[in-house]
Amino acid sequence: MSTKAFASHADLEEKKVSFVQLSPNAYAYTAEGDPNTGVIVGDDAVMVIDTQATPVMAQDVVRRIREVTDKPIKYVVMSHYHAVRVLGASGYQPEHIIASRDTYDLIVERGEQDKASEIGRFPRLFRAVESVPPGLTWPTMTFEGRMSVWLGDLEVQLLQLGRGHTKGDTVAWLPEQRILFSGDLVEFDATPYAGDAYFKDWPQTLDNIAKLEPVALVPGRGAALTTPNQVREGLAGTRAFISDVYAAVQAGVKAGKDLNAVYRDVYAKLKPRYGHWVIFDHCMPFDVTRCYDEATQYPDPRIWTAERDQQMWAALEG
Template sequence: MSKNFASHADLEEKAVSFDRLSDNAYAYTAEGDPNTGIVIGDDAVMVIDTQATPVMAQDVIRRIREVTDKPIRHVVLSHYHAVRVLGASGYAPEQIIASEDTRDLIVERGEADMASEIGRFPRLFRAVESVPGLTWPTITFRGTMTMWLGSLEVQLLQLGRGHSKGDTVVWLPQQKILFSGDLVEYGATPYCGDAYFTHWPATLDAIAALKPEKLVPGRGAALTTPEQVEEGLRGTRAFTSELFELVKQGVAAGKDLRTIYKDTYAGLKPKFGHWVIFDHCMPFNVTRAYDEATQYPDPRIWTAERDLEMWRQLEG
């Protein structure tokens, strides 16, 4: 293969930031690695996305303990991807909450996804042997779920499909702070291997309609002004929409997947090529966009074997 498979060449540890957004909200970010959100209520803590392993979760817990000694009772999964959920056991939460769609995806493809992601991103699964198995939600919801952490209202919302079928955002309406999961990225390439390109723009519209003043994206720095939030939404929309349009043009012209990949890569590289994990994401993104533009309205399951076959076809 002409390139190292996926992120096997990505070995550099990233510097962690722990940013205070309000008295109740913090963002754990690491230069484009997966983010974790923290909400501190009157008597308990909620963690939004968990890091990839229980050992990696310990650094999040250490940061939390610098600002509160309240128990970590709630873990929320923004979606099902292993890099987001496999660290959940490290928090020993009383509740693990996810959308019903996310649970359905774990049932359908959780094992395959776990093997696939660990193979793609070895650095992001530090001490992978500490993972006890799949993370299963103990509470599921459909559409909307409201929780009260004492006097703090926390809304779990399914605003639409985009990054996955089960996408959930966490919204603090009293403070206008939103945790978007991978529906929004900032300076980081959206991973679209399980995406719904046709739905994603409307879901971003629904996020914008909430008028968040601060937003924690799935990857990238926390957005702490309305202007930064708009920039994050605009960038995510531009990348996903322009990619899908280029792929659809290639399909309409009767081009094969490899040619469409090369054309799409060349078309997006000047504008987005400096974003984190651009080279890693593009083969998966174009393959999914090609599927959606042709015969697969729902994403096919990625396996470790399918990953390698796709990578050889497009990058070999």
């Protein structure tokens, strides 16, 4: 087996950015499978959902926002704690950074290690990493379960619909327009990263999203889903991937196989169906390792460090 370049080190191609309007208030900043950013333009202020990885990269989002409004960018929402989603926050100079209490707790517990791990994995996604201020991105407001933010007369509901990609996952929901910003709970034509996931819970969380009946959805990666049919496809694809990984790993564990053997089996099984999805090769070692942990002895995700990343990669892909 040839040694694969570590994580996303072989992924060097710049991606084309799209800025798509979904309603009078909602926009999707997407880049061919790179991490997305959501934008909500209210009556008196702008909310940004997920920030890009560095303040320099955030400037491109700000530029697009300024093409459609001069209202102040007051709120940044963290859909979860991952560095690639939050380290650009200072680039918006927001009044408030909002996250779930669970996300705050994860930053306390593992924010530093996660930051070092992610920057090591994704060199292209942390363009101008030197522009990230020292330390971590801390919420200025937290909530449990649900919270409404009013941008004038426009209500944005921040909801925790269950654990999935992380235990702190938050979606932003425009109830009047039925538009949802899912963070990495939903991906489209992009492989879900599940290294910090709850495989048992994730499908139910996706069902809880489906119950809202969104007419449009901005996934964590991939193109904006602009029709109810596309939304259903995005939910079904993400659910199928998570369920398939979990079923294949469980089968291997029941057969008494070790992580290496399980990884080879699961990779071979899923490659034909999902191998063309963005970052498939990057995600699979992390996803199968976490799933194996969950199926054996670790109900909660173990902390990834730069060192653990490299050891895992050498063990599974070396």
